[in-house]
Amino acid sequence: MFGSELAVCQANGEWSTNEPTCSDTCFVFTIAILCSRPDQVVNGGYTLTTSTTIRVGTRVVYHCDNGYSAVGERVTQCNSDGEWSSIPPTCQDINECQDDIDNCDEFAECTNTEGSFTCECNVGFTGSGESCTVIECPHPRRPFNGFIFPVVAPQDKWVSNDYVIYSCRDGFSLSGPENATCQPDGAWTNGNRPPTCSDINECEEQPCDPNASCRNRIGSYTCTCNEGYSGTGSTCTEILCPALNNPASGSVTITSRNVQGVANYECNTGYRLDGPQVITCFSNGRWSSTPPACVDENECITGAQCDIHATCSNTIGSYTCQCHQDYTGTGEVCTSMFKLYI
Missing domain, CATH: 2.10.70.10 (Complement Module, domain 1)
Known part of the structure; x- marks a missing residue:
């Protein structure tokens, strides 16, 4: 045999050498170079350009599952030495939260997981995580005879951490917590049960003048000067009639x-x-x-003590009695002068 005993099929579809020549009787043996099945990758897979024998030049394309990205060469081919041109890539988890490619709501927290991520609404919000709405507390109730501050919600709605302060009208005292806070679950810390405003008995503090009587009223009181005194009740002065002089005489x-x-x-x-x-x-x-x-x-009219034979004459503060003619005496007693000569 003249020529190479071995010929290799190359990637270009040509044999590596020409056919040898034989003298007399000669046999040509052709050996195909094959690559082994490519290795699988965790969290991914691959596709072959052929579904049968993996010959020289066969290509493998690797891919990763959703949530993973390939690190390394994604494409490798079977070389003429029966080896693959590169090792398989690895599929590493994608941190969607860090790479800001998640679809969480702006009021949600993104948490990376293996091959995926989760969205959870922040405290004070509710929803799927991809969509979150604020949790509202009901409008706080005002205590009877009292007030709340502020009267209107700071953001037109009562939300987590908003709070109100309770107070009472003048004449009332607060019984219970002075404030309440809207909680993340939409409930007030006091269950939206406001404190009570109880009437103050101001009379116990003796606000009136010592010479006045105090009367408690709902949310107030009144002071009334005692008999013999005059004033506002808060201050009272003794009532005195004018001094009197002795009358003349x-x-x-x-x-x-x-x-x-x-x-x-x-x-x-x-x-x-x-x-x-x-x-x-x-x-x-x-x-x-x-x-x-x-x-x-005028004693002469009211009963002077003159004799019947006397004349009564009134004087300032007194009177006189004078016996009639032919009578003699003090006037209070008169005797006939004729009797004296009998």
Whole structure:
């Protein structure tokens, strides 16, 4: 045989040498070079350009599953030495969260997993993670006779960490927590049960004047000056009627110038009262009547002690009796002069 005993089929479809020549009887043996089946890759696979014998020049294309990317050569071919041109690539997990290729909502947290990722709504939000909506608390209730601040939600809705402060009207005291916070689950820390505003009994603090009486009212109180006093109730002054002078030709005795005090008038002998004998001090600070006067009494009319045979003559504060003609005596007693000579 003249020529090479071995010929190899090359990638271009040509044999590596010409056919040898034989003298007399000669046999030509052709040996095909084959590559072994390519190795599988974890989390991926490959496709061959042939589905039968893997000959020189056969190509393998590797691919990775969703969520993975290939590291290394994705394409290799069978060489003439029966070996593959490169080792298989590896399929590594893609961090969709880090590479910002996730589809999570802006109010969700992305968590990378092997070959995928998860989306979970942030605290205070609800939804699939790909779509999240804020969790709202109901409008806070106002305590009876009280207030809440702020009255309107800061963001037009009550959401997580929003809070309200409770207060009461003047005259009431707060019983219970002074504030409440909207929780992430949409419930208030107090269950939307506001505190109570209880009436304050201001009279226990004795806010009125010592000479006044206090009356408690719902959310307030009133002070009223006691009898004999006047003022706002917060301050009271004693009511006194004006001082009284003795009347001419008489006298006055005053028990008190306070309310219900009395003044008792008397006149000297020969005089009588013109007006009431007793006047009373009223709560308006005035006497019940103008003071009386002592005026001359006409005893000749009211009962002078003159004899029947005498003439009574009234004088200022007194009177005189003068016996009639032909009568003699003091006037209070008169004797006929004719009897004296009998």
